[in-house]
Amino acid sequence: xxxxAIVVAAGRxxxxxxxxxxxxxELAGRSLLARAVDALxxxxxVDAILPVLPAGLSVPEDAVSVKLLPAVVGGxxxxxxxxxxxxxxxxxxxxxxxxxxxxPLVRPEAIDRVIExxxxxxxxxxxxxxxxTLKRVEGGRVTGTAAREEYYAAQTPQVFRASLLRKAxxxxxxxxxxxCAQLVEAIGVDVHVVDGDRENLKITYPEDLRLAAFFLTDRxxxxxxxSA
Ligand code: CTP
Ligand code: MG
Numbered sequence: 055x056x057x058x059a060i061v062v063a064a065g066r067x068x069x070x071x072x073x074x075x076x077x078x079x080e081l082a083g084r085s086l087l088a089r090a091v092d093a094l095x096x097x098x099x100v101d102a103i104l105p106v107l108p109a110g111l112s113v114p115e116d117a118v119s120v121k122l123l124p125a126v127v128g129g130x131x132x133x134x135x136x137x138x139x140x141x142x143x144x145x146x147x148x149x150x151x152x153x154x155x156x157x158p159l160v161r162p163e164a165i166d167r168v169i170e171x172x173x174x175x176x177x178x179x180x181x182x183x184x185x186x187t188l189k190r191v192e193g194g195r196v197t198g199t200a201a202r203e204e205y206y207a208a209q210t211p212q213v214f215r216a217s218l219l220r221k222a223x224x225x226x227x228x229x230x231x232x233x234c235a236q237l238v239e240a241i242g243v244d245v246h247v248v249d250g251d252r253e254n255l256k257i258t259y260p261e262d263l264r265l266a267a268f269f270l271t272d273r274x275x276x277x278x279x280x281s282a
Contacts (some may be wrong), residue, residue, distance in 0.1 A: 056178035057169060058147040059094045059103045060139035060210070063087050063155035064128020066108070069258050075108050076257060077155035082270050086257060088117040089158030094211075095119040095160035099169045100151065104142060106135045133231035137223045143216070149173065150219050151211040152234045159269055160254045165211055168248045177243050179213070179235045180250035181206035208233050209250040218243060 063077035063086075070076055077087040087105065094100050105113055105125040113125050126142045128135030136152055143150065151169055153160065164180060171178035184205050190198035212234045214222075222237040231237050235245045253269045255262055 055142060055147050057099045057101050057149045057151065058123075058216075059097075059100045059145050059153055060106060060136060060143070061087065061090050061094065061103060061153050061155050062106050062132060062135045062139065062156050063090075064106050064108050064135040064215060065132065065156070067156075070260060070263075073119050077107070077109070078111070078114055079257070079263070081158055081263060081266050083138065083255075084116050086158040087155045090134040090153060090155045090160065091117045091119050091122065093158075093160045093162055094151070094165060095121050097165040098162075099149075102147075103163075104139050106139045131216065131231065131233075133223060133226055133229075133237065134235055136219075136231075140216075140220055140223060147216050149213060151213040151215045152219075152274055153211040154256055156231040156257045157210055157254055158257065159266055160209075160211065161251060164248075164251050164254060166180075168211050169213050171246050171248045172215070175246035176218060176246070177214045177235070177238050178246040178248050179233070180209040180211065181247050181252065182209065182250040182252065183207075206247060207250075209254050209256070210236060212245075213239055235278075 069075035091103055094103050096168055102123050103121045104123045106128040109124045109127045125137050128138050168178050168180050184202055184207050186271050188200035189196045190203055201238055226237045
């Protein structure tokens with residue numbers, strides 16, 4: 055198998071504040087996990103999709119794809135969930151794309167773009183320039199302003215040569231990790247940046263669900279106009 059996608063869905067969704075993990079929340083009638091799986095299945099490169107879930111839960115019924123592998127249970131931190139996914143992938147997987155279930159609106163074209171960049175550069179992620187001015191704040195007081203043009207907001211998928219990600223995760227013991235790229239950076243590998251997409255937002259706070267619903271309506275209108 056050439057390319058496997060790990061969909062990490064084992065978080066608790068505390069900031070969203072609903073009574074179940076985010077991946078199981080519905081957005082316009084379909085679970086976030088089902089939407090993420092659809093997008094990954096629509097990529098021309100992704101051969102298999104491995105869901106990483108909270109203990110005791112199974113894949114939501116609406117997440118269906120011939121590319122789906124049996125799910126595995128995640129861990130306390132995101133990087134533990136990634137490690138659980140990696141451990142379950144067969145050793146012949148050459149490239150691994152790690153995607154947040156909390157990003158249901160990623161487009162298959164963006165997934166293809168970042169996979170192709172990784173195949174060329176070994177490691178790649180989707181990222182976007184930041185529109186806001188960035189302040190350093192301590193104790194409610196501004197202590198500095200960052201040079202905004204030096205910063206990008208990281209999205210997923212993030213794609214790596216499998217052996218490289220395995221090594222980065224194995225050596226990540228004392229490192230925090232809200233994304234995979236920082237673990238790969240930490241072992242001295244250059245990670246290539248590919249233009250992300252503002253619609254590929256991470257559902258984190260309740261408002262994000264409203265924004266995502268709006269983007270979906272917009273896509274629907276686009277589709278209807280194209281077919282009219
Ligand atoms: N994730 C995971 N395992 C963890 C933590 C996070 O698989 N131990 C996954 C989440 O399910 C999500 C993605 O990583 O798809 C991004 O994490 P985040 O947005 O922080 O999701 P949660 O951890 O679920 O949310 P919160 O931090 O608000 O609890
Ligand atoms: Mg989290």
